[in-house]
Amino acid sequence: MIRSEILREIAPIIRDHLVICNIGLPSQELHSIDDQPTNFYMLGTMGLSSSIGLGLALAQDKTVISIDGDGSVLTNMGTLPTIANNVADNYILLIIDNGSYGSTGDQPTYTGKKTSLTAVAKACGCDNVIEVQDKDLGPVLQKAIDDRKMTVIVCKCDSGNIKLPVITMDPVVIRDRFMKAVAN
Numbered sequence: 001m002i003r004s005e006i007l008r009e010i011a012p013i014i015r016d017h018l019v020i021c022n023i024g025l026p027s028q029e030l031h032s033i034d035d036q037p038t039n040f041y042m043l044g045t046m047g048l049s050s051s052i053g054l055g056l057a058l059a060q061d062k063t064v065i066s067i068d069g070d071g072s073v074l075t076n077m078g079t080l081p082t083i084a085n086n087v088a089d090n091y092i093l094l095i096i097d098n099g100s101y102g103s104t105g106d107q108p109t110y111t112g113k114k115t116s117l118t119a120v121a122k123a124c125g126c127d128n129v130i131e132v133q134d135k136d137l138g139p140v141l142q143k144a145i146d147d148r149k150m151t152v153i154v155c156k157c158d159s160g161n162i163k164l165p166v167i168t169m170d171p172v173v174i175r176d177r178f179m180k181a182v183a184n
Helices: 003-014 025-034 049-059 070-075 079-084 117-124 134-147 171-183
Strands: 018-021 039-041 064-069 091-097 129-133 151-156
Touching: 003 025, 003 064, 003 134, 018 025, 018 049, 018 171, 025 039, 025 064, 039 171, 049 064, 049 070, 049 079, 049 091, 064 070, 070 091, 070 117, 079 117, 091 134, 117 129, 117 151, 129 134, 134 151
Parallel strands: 018 039, 018 064, 064 091, 091 151, 129 151
Antiparallel strands: none
16 A cells, blocks of 8 residues: 555544644645545645644644654654653554655655664654554554554555645645634
8 A cells, every 4th residue: 555545544533533744745645535624734844743743632632643754754753752751642643654755756765774663663762652564554543542542653555656736725724724623
């Protein structure tokens, strides 16, 4: 499976939760598959989806799911020790690990070689880290939501992108409708 197929499969699972989605193509894919006011689309801040999601989870009680990529997590390695040391049991970090920087042309990342984000998250002190293959993600994600225990899920999948237009919604509109969804 590629990332867009994963997002299509998990869309019904994440629909009723607050979702912070990684920059570029992941946001475009989620927007195209299942646009929701509870989805916050990152349009230009690589590596910050996980950090923003954690901050949101610490500030309120709703379940928050950050969808991040291996390339983005690699550009902000400080996010994993921050998550480990600031536990929010309403927070799930889903790292879609396709071994590439998908939004910039599918250049390979080190997770396609020797670097394991599962091992890095555990070494940083994250207590509940699960590595899963793409086809097995749905039930694992649902269990993490139901358990209400902070979880880092590393989902291994194939690299690849689908062609989509950019999100034309104004960033202010994305922010305002998401803030309204958080308040409700």
